[in-house]
Amino acid sequence: MKRVLSRMALRACALFAVAVVMAGAKLQAAVQPISLSYTNNMIVAAVSAGALDSTSKLWLVWDSVDRGSDFSAWSVENRIQYAGDIPSADSTYVFDRSRVPAGSVFRVIATKMARSLGEGGYVYAGANQYIDTGIKANTIYGLYIKFMYSANDWSGSNTYALLIANEGNQDFAVGRYAASGEPDGKFYVKHRNTTGTPNGYFDISGSGLGQVHEFAIANQTATLDGVTVVSELDAGAIGQKNLRVWLSNGYPDNTMTEPTGTIPERCCHARWYAVRFDDENGDPILNLVPAVWSGAGILFDTISGRCLANANAATGDLTWGGGELGDAIEGSDSTSAASDSAANEITVSIVPHWVEVGVPAGALTSPSELWMVWDSEDHGRRLEDWPVANRVKYDGEVSSAAATYRFEKGLLPFRCVFRIIATELFSLLSGDGYIYVGANQYINTGVNANAIYGLSIKFQYSANDWNQGSGGNAWSSLIGDDPTYDFTIGRKANGSDGQFYMRYRGVSVKSGTTADLAFTVDTSAPHVITIANQTLTLDGATAVATLEEGSIGTQAIPVLLGCSWAEHSTVPGTLSQRYCHAKWYSVRFDDADGNALLNLKPAVWKGE
Amino acid sequence: MYDSVSGNILHNSGSGSLTYDGMPGESVGIAASASVPILLMRRGFIVYVR
Numbered sequence: 001m002k003r004v005l006s007r008m009a010l011r012a013c014a015l016f017a018v019a020v021v022m023a024g025a026k027l028q029a030a031v032q033p034i035s036l037s038y039t040n041n042m043i044v045a046a047v048s049a050g051a052l053d054s055t056s057k058l059w060l061v062w063d064s065v066d067r068g069s070d071f072s073a074w075s076v077e078n079r080i081q082y083a084g085d086i087p088s089a090d091s092t093y094v095f096d097r098s099r100v101p102a103g104s105v106f107r108v109i110a111t112k113m114a115r116s117l118g119e120g121g122y123v124y125a126g127a128n129q130y131i132d133t134g135i136k137a138n139t140i141y142g143l144y145i146k147f148m149y150s151a152n153d154w155s156g157s158n159t160y161a162l163l164i165a166n167e168g169n170q171d172f173a174v175g176r177y178a179a180s181g182e183p184d185g186k187f188y189v190k191h192r193n194t195t196g197t198p199n200g201y202f203d204i205s206g207s208g209l210g211q212v213h214e215f216a217i218a219n220q221t222a223t224l225d226g227v228t229v230v231s232e233l234d235a236g237a238i239g240q241k242n243l244r245v246w247l248s249n250g251y252p253d254n255t256m257t258e259p260t261g262t263i264p265e266r267c268c269h270a271r272w273y274a275v276r277f278d279d280e281n282g283d284p285i286l287n288l289v290p291a292v293w294s295g296a297g298i299l300f301d302t303i304s305g306r307c308l309a310n311a312n313a314a315t316g317d318l319t320w321g322g323g324e325l326g327d328a329i330e331g332s333d334s335t336s337a338a339s340d341s342a343a344n345e346i347t348v349s350i351v352p353h354w355v356e357v358g359v360p361a362g363a364l365t366s367p368s369e370l371w372m373v374w375d376s377e378d379h380g381r382r383l384e385d386w387p388v389a390n391r392v393k394y395d396g397e398v399s400s401a402a403a404t405y406r407f408e409k410g411l412l413p414f415r416c417v418f419r420i421i422a423t424e425l426f427s428l429l430s431g432d433g434y435i436y437v438g439a440n441q442y443i444n445t446g447v448n449a450n451a452i453y454g455l456s457i458k459f460q461y462s463a464n465d466w467n468q469g470s471g472g473n474a475w476s477s478l479i480g481d482d483p484t485y486d487f488t489i490g491r492k493a494n495g496s497d498g499q500f501y502m503r504y505r506g507v508s509v510k511s512g513t514t515a516d517l518a519f520t521v522d523t524s525a526p527h528v529i530t531i532a533n534q535t536l537t538l539d540g541a542t543a544v545a546t547l548e549e550g551s552i553g554t555q556a557i558p559v560l561l562g563c564s565w566a567e568h569s570t571v572p573g574t575l576s577q578r579y580c581h582a583k584w585y586s587v588r589f590d591d592a593d594g595n596a597l598l599n600l601k602p603a604v605w606k607g608e
Numbered sequence: 609m610y611d612s613v614s615g616n617i618l619h620n621s622g623s624g625s626l627t628y629d630g631m632p633g634e635s636v637g638i639a640a641s642a643s644v645p646i647l648l649m650r651r652g653f654i655v656y657v658r
Contacts, residue, residue: 348646374648382615412648419646425635426617428610433630435609440623443609563622579622583629584609596613603610603636604628605617 034108034336043095044446045108045336057113057330058082060095062106069335070305071109089556092446096380108336114293114300114307114329121323122271123290123297125310128153129318130249130267131299132311135277135286137166137239142218142278148211148271149187149204152176163187163268165250170194172239173250174215175268185209189222191233192240200230212273246311247272247299271321272299291329292320300329346420354406357420361402369425370394372407374418383421398422426605432526434583435602439465442563442579447589447598449481449553454532454590460583461521466494475501477564478580487553488564489529490580502536505548517544526585532594551592561587610636
């Protein structure tokens with residue numbers, strides 16, 4: 001018998017991805033920003049209602065540099081898709097920040113799935129419909145449009161119905177014109193034009209009407225279907241004004257600034273087959289192709305990934321036709337601003353016999369602890385989520401200066417996942433300790449009103465701000481999300497009657513009366529309010545025993561302490577700015593099964 | 609305020625710092641920062657018997 005002993009050691013490191021997702025609130029209209037906040041553990045994206053639908057997705061993306069709002073510009077490896085439901089109501093979405101490497105820039109981007117229309121496909125902009133390309137005329141040096149004109153809206157006189165333009169009279173425009181009455185069959189062309197007199201025209205009346213045409217400007221020449229219609233145009237961009245170019249409409253005549261108020265609806269109805277804008281070097285800066293998105297026609301910009309819809313919200317979706325539904329397009333719908341992922345992260349390298357830990361200056365404050373944790377699977381960034389037996393604390397002083405720390409590698413078993421976790425120590429306040437939330441202060445619990453079925457709060461009210469907000473029937477909220485339409489406990493009418501009120505699941509307390517629940521809370525001592533089993537108690541005595549079944553609120557809007565979101569608002573992000581000052585001793589929210597969603601205790605951390 | 613459910617600290621979202629009163633009691637550590645998860649793989653002993 002012969003024994004052969006072979007010993008091999010293979011060491012490898014791999015990055016794992018763990019996305020922890022938690023449900024929350026709602027999305028905004030297209031191409032509006034998503035607001036971000038983040039802690040050491042999570043990135044929270046708050047978005048407003050209505051923009052997303054069942055085809056929508058939400059992504060956390062990151063990289064060493066900001067790659068903008070175009071979803072396709074971010075590496076596939078650097079994206080995490082939100083795994084939960086995307087409701088159309090206001091929502092907040094939580095991503096695990098541990099996926100974002102130290103020093104990275106991150107965004108949250110919403111996308112929708114569009115289907116391209118392929119050959120022959122078009123999007124139709126009809127009565128009072130138009131499309132804002134978002135590209136300014138003074139950045140466009142060449143353009144190509146493929147379209148079929150059908151009719152125009154018209155009102156007034158001595159002006160233009162525009163097919164494509166930034167400003168109708170004295171810059172860049174292609175459109176119909178009439179000094180009085182209805183326009184003739186000509187389309188006038190203005191290029192860097194400050195005189196009001198057109199540079200030239202083309203005529204697609206008669207047999208040309210109802211046909212697909214191609215119009216282009218390049219090399220100081222305008223062509224229709226390949227035939228020159230205007231030559232010797234001035235060199236430079238197609239327009240001189242810093243105004244965006246629209247399709248099927250334009251800014252009001254002689255407008256030098258962004259239009260305000262009602263946009264003149266002198267639209268040229270047209271099928272749009274293709275639109276391309278080029279920069280000074282001939283490189284495309286916009287390349288629109290027709291597509292279908294959520295059942296509506298859109299123009300998809302293959303350059304930026306944007307989906308352009310009808311800019312006139314009053315006239316509905318664009319229609320579409322021709323072509324066959326083709327490739328799926330992941331279009332950027334809305335995006336957060338870039339955020340800098342603070343560089344207070346830990347780096348780990350494996351050297352012979354040691355796990356070496358690099359901590360940048362300022363990442364830790366004293367007192368801090370450094371732990372190595374391991375298991376067969378990753379348990380995330382929280383020390384307490386790792387088995388006690390699988391933790392080892394660094395046996396030495398941990399300072400706020402940049403430093404390298406070492407752990408014994410031999411502590412780690414075969415095939416384990418490990419992390420280095422730094423913890424900062426804070427103190428829970430014992431006994432009757434409290435946190436005071438005063439003037440212009442509030443705490444966002446991050447828990448939506450429609451997820452909360454029970455609560456217990458211990459507080460001592462002291463005063464309320466009143467003058468900063470606006471609107472009648474206003475509330476100063478002690479706790480709540482939306483004082484008008486959902487849940488709040490607070491003061492009304494500047495507290496002039498000395499009472500507190502509650503709104504529950506909507507416009508009233510839903511206790512069999514139409515009035516808000518009223519009760520007196522003095523300022524001399526702490527009080528406890530609980531809601532459980534359809535019963536509200538104040539200091540242990542039942543105040544209402546007939547609350548409506550269900551969550552305390554019906555909206556997916558985070559509940560605040562010390563304030564609430566603006567009245568009549570279904571969009572978190574705008575505060576009522578009417579605050580209740582109070583000492584807070586404890587706050588607990590429960591889910592439908594009585595399990596704690598939130599259990600707040602007063603604590604001191606870094607002197608606050 | 610410390611949330612014992614999530615392990616997070618909730619801060620003031622408005623102006624300034626929150627004030628407090630009370631006696632500091634139990635110390636709790638929260639994850640100030642953490643490394644990414646790392647998979648450590650090793651091949652063990654291989655024994656052949658003839």
